[in-house]
Amino acid sequence: MKWPTGFYCEKCGCTHYYFNEKRTLFECAKCGHQHYLFAGTIFQDNKLPLFKLILGLYLFFSANKGCSAMELASELDVNYKTTLKLCRKCRVLMTLSNSEKILDSMFYESDTIYIGAKTSNKPRNGN
Structure with missing residues (x-):
């Protein structure tokens, strides 16, 4: 890129x-x-290995209810301050993404969908 x-x-x-x-x-x-x-990018002064960086980005952007720095620190097995900086940079990426440009943006938002309803423990009738 x-x-x-x-x-x-x-x-x-x-x-x-x-x-x-x-x-x-x-x-x-x-x-x-x-x-x-990484020079001239948002990840210029990053000390994380590339694998942990990409995994952290995935965990941050794929969490349905958000992801805290403490959760990322335990998942990536790195320092809290490191994940706090990563979360801050991810939020900057979100603000730089322009939602008006649907297919022209370099960054895309994705979400998951759940189909169906909660199941009950009652047996179903033959209706």
Whole structure:
């Protein structure tokens, strides 16, 4: 999503790069400028591993009655302050999402639906 047409250097415009796995960054082959994947995004200073970050986003946005930072802290097995920051960033994402643009927005809202009624313990009649 950061480079929809492929990598390009913001400094010199070059499209060739080296990927540094140790530091997880892209380095321009021409000028050597280093590009981090999360730089310039809402998750720029995030210390969580990518798996826990995506799991936290899923848990936050899929909860029917909301998700507190304490619940996320216990589910992700991370510090309360870390999940508090993640919840704050998720709320910022929700405010940046524009509900007027139905299919043009980068962020979508989803909800679950329950079909049927509560069952009673009474036996059914043959009517």
